[in-house]
Amino acid sequence: DAGVIQSPRHEVTEMGQEVTLRCKPISGHNSLFWYRQTMMRGLELLIYFNNNVPIDDSGMPEDRFSAKMPNASFSTLKIQPSEPRDSAVYFCASRPPGGEQYFGPGTRLTVT
Amino acid sequence: DAKTTQPPSMDCAEGRAANLPCNHSTISGNEYVYWYRQIHSQGPQYIIHGLKNNETNEMASLIITEDRKSSTLILPHATLRDTAVYYCIVSPAFLTTSGTYKYIFGTGTRLKVLA
Numbered sequence: 001d002a003g004v005i006q007s008p009r010h011e012v013t014e015m016g017q018e019v020t021l022r023c024k025p026i027s028g029h030n031s032l033f034w035y036r037q038t039m040m041r042g043l044e045l046l047i048y049f050n051n052n053v054p055i056d057d058s059g060m061p062e063d064r065f066s067a068k069m070p071n072a073s074f075s076t077l078k079i080q081p082s083e084p085r086d087s088a089v090y091f092c093a094s095r096p097p098g099g100e101q102y103f104g105p106g107t108r109l110t111v112t
Numbered sequence: 113d114a115k116t117t118q119p120p121s122m123d124c125a126e127g128r129a130a131n132l133p134c135n136h137s138t139i140s141g142n143e144y145v146y147w148y149r150q151i152h153s154q155g156p157q158y159i160i161h162g163l164k165n166n167e168t169n170e171m172a173s174l175i176i177t178e179d180r181k182s183s184t185l186i187l188p189h190a191t192l193r194d195t196a197v198y199y200c201i202v203s204p205a206f207l208t209t210s211g212t213y214k215y216i217f218g219t220g221t222r223l224k225v226l227a
Contacts, residue, residue, distance in 0.1 A: 004155075031213070033214070033215075035217075037153075042217060042218075042219055043150075043156070043199075043217040044217075045214050045215065045216065045217075048213070048214055050213070055213065056214060089153060091155050091156075093155070093156075097206065098205045098206055099205075100146060100158045100161055101148075101156075101158065101215060102158065103155030103156045103157070104155055105154065105155055106153065106154070106155055108153075
């Protein structure tokens, strides 16, 4: 299995632009998680889905952030408009029923 | 806030056992103890988990106290490649209506293995 796949691995964009991060979970995993990691705030959970349904989005910082999971094999995290304070590494993770989370390699986002 | 407390940093000599403690005094009956580590800026890597019995796998051993309020991760023969931040997390294994299914990461323990 290729593991959790994230794209792009690196993204540099200008303030005000729309950013879309993508995640392909491991086949058979029914839960998907989006995290953000910064030096100041550590690893924070943004939102998670179970069977493609958002369960808890209390970690989404503001309305500029949105996440979707149209099917079991794909999820997106969108930031519109982006701001410099959104610069961080964004991780996606998936989890099978009763199992542990498997993390992707992350997307390093830089907003200038 | 994280439901676990860990020391911020530890050193260990290469080849020696590394014992990483974790306090989770408010753990619920349906919550497991999970351990992950993060090397540099890679995604966190699963190490081991347990409910109440001690567990061992090819990477580590997990010792959980009888009252389940604390645990210790043991790396039996630490190598330089084990230098990482180690996170202890409590979470249910299944999504339930009575508990949160998410991981809440604290600040972890930064383990440095010394040559």
